Every structure is written in C-alpha cells, then in structure tokens.
Amino acid sequence: MLHHCLHNFGLGENECIVHADNCAGQNKNRYLLAYFCWRILLGLHRQITYMMQIPGHARCLVDSNFAHIKRLYKRSDCNSLEQLRSIVDKSSYSNNAVLYAEEESWMWSDWVQFFSEHFDPLKGLRRFQIFRFCHDSPGYVLCKKSSDGEEIPVRLLKSDVRHFAHDARPPEISPGGLTRERQAYLYSRIRPFVTNPWKDVTCPPVQNEE
Known part of the structure; x- marks a missing residue:
C-alpha cells in the first residue's frame, strides 16, 4: 500500500520524511527499512528519513483521518463497497478510497520474499528512533537513537551495489x-x-x- 501511494500520489519529490508510531510489529520492521533502501538504490528518492514517535506521543494526522471515517460511518447506511467508498471520500478532503478491483496500477506483491533475498535485517532495530537513507550511501541505513544522537551506518544490502539488479521486482500475488x-x-x-x-x-x- 505504501508503494502504491508513493507511486501514484507522489509529486516528483527527491526527498521525503516519513513519520510513524513506534509499533514494532507493523512499522518498525526489517521489510519496511529494506523498502526504503530499495527506493534509494533505484533512484526513486535521493533521501528518505524515517522517524518514529517517542513513547507517549503516538498520535498523528493519519489517526485523525481514520477518526473522520468512523464518525461518518456511524451516521451512514453502508451496504456495499460503493457506499463504503463514498463514506471514505466524503469523510475528509484528504481521504481517498482505493478499490483493488478498479485500480489498474494496484497489485499485491511478495515483498517479504523479495527483500529477504536481497537485504539483511537490522540487528537491534528497536533501539533506534530515526533512520535515514541517502543516495551517498546506497545499500546502507543511517540509524540514530535520538534526534541529537550519533548517526550509525549499517549495511542492509547483501550484495555489492554494483551487482544489484535494478530491474528486479517482487513477484505478484494473486488474491485468493x-x-x-x-x-x-x-x-x-x-x-x-x-x-x-x-x-x-x-x-x-x-x-x-x-
């Protein structure tokens, strides 16, 4: 879903900053770090900064958008996917529903298998709060424990950058x-x-x- 969003709703920016809550199981995982590293290798971004919120500050704008959907959903009849899409679209100007069956560019891909073959996991991942990926250090992630902490480079790419297959893509998964x-x-x-x-x-x- 993140790949679909960046591919279809990006504005051609070279750098981006991504904020996420500190959920180890959903956000703070090896495959998302590998994904950002992969985007840098392909030149899709020149720099990506991935920042985790500190404990006690886990509210973000995404949560408020979901709250808008829930608020309208409770006051609406919803009997079909079309009606659900209408609720999402009307709930907030920044909410935009995407239906898989109608989106030509949407596909499910086996990112786990793909990244497992090309990238190593980051040891001690939960100790860090800020991750930076830069075109000057392809195949690496620069990790910090806090905003004023020391930046520690860690290699994620298994192979040499010169031998990385830039045209390789994850296999598609057909919905069952x-x-x-x-x-x-x-x-x-x-x-x-x-x-x-x-x-x-x-x-x-x-x-x-x-």
Missing part, C-alpha cells in the same frame, strides 16, 4: 478471494442486516459445488 466458509458466514450472519437491493451483491448465496 473469499473461501466457501467465509461466503457462508456472510450469507448466514451478515445478509439479514443488509438492505435491498444489495443483499445479493454483498452477501450472495453460496454456490453449490458440482
């Missing part, structure tokens, strides 16, 4: 769709709460297997 069990759940548990004419759109009857 809803399982039969999930379809049955939607039909039996959710369908009674969906109004016409969206019952057969959102919770259609489960097709009998031949």
Whole structure:
C-alpha cells in the first residue's frame, strides 16, 4: 500500500520524511527499512528519513483521518463497497478510497520474499528512533537513537551495489478471494442486516459445488 501511494500520489519529490508510531510489529520492521533502501538504490528518492514517535506521543494526522471515517460511518447506511467508498471520500478532503478491483496500477506483491533475498535485517532495530537513507550511501541505513544522537551506518544490502539488479521486482500475488466458509458466514450472519437491493451483491448465496 505504501508503494502504491508513493507511486501514484507522489509529486516528483527527491526527498521525503516519513513519520510513524513506534509499533514494532507493523512499522518498525526489517521489510519496511529494506523498502526504503530499495527506493534509494533505484533512484526513486535521493533521501528518505524515517522517524518514529517517542513513547507517549503516538498520535498523528493519519489517526485523525481514520477518526473522520468512523464518525461518518456511524451516521451512514453502508451496504456495499460503493457506499463504503463514498463514506471514505466524503469523510475528509484528504481521504481517498482505493478499490483493488478498479485500480489498474494496484497489485499485491511478495515483498517479504523479495527483500529477504536481497537485504539483511537490522540487528537491534528497536533501539533506534530515526533512520535515514541517502543516495551517498546506497545499500546502507543511517540509524540514530535520538534526534541529537550519533548517526550509525549499517549495511542492509547483501550484495555489492554494483551487482544489484535494478530491474528486479517482487513477484505478484494473486488474491485468493473469499473461501466457501467465509461466503457462508456472510450469507448466514451478515445478509439479514443488509438492505435491498444489495443483499445479493454483498452477501450472495453460496454456490453449490458440482
């Protein structure tokens, strides 16, 4: 999703600063660091600074955008994906819903496999708060424990920069769709709460297997 956002909503900037909360399981992980390192290697950015919020200061603008969606969602009828998209788009001028089925440039990719092959994990990752990726140090991340701390360079790229395949891309992943069990759940548990004419759109009857 981050790759899709930077690719489609970027303004051609050479540098960017990304703020995130200090969630080790979601944001502070090896694959996101590898992704930023990869963008520098491909020349998509000249510098990326990735900053974690300190404990006790975990509120950010993204949270407020989700709050706008929840506030409007509670006051709206929502029986289909189209209505959900309308709610998201109307909730705030900065919210823009993206439906996978209608977005030609959207695709799921196996970034985990791709980055595992080309990049090493950062040891002691949770000790750092600020990560900087720069075109002057391709394949490296410059880590700091605090804003006024010493910048420590750490190599992430496994191979020599000269041998890195710049045209390599992660393999695509085809969405598997809803399982039969999930379809049955939607039909039996959710369908009674969906109004016409969206019952057969959102919770259609489960097709009998031949």
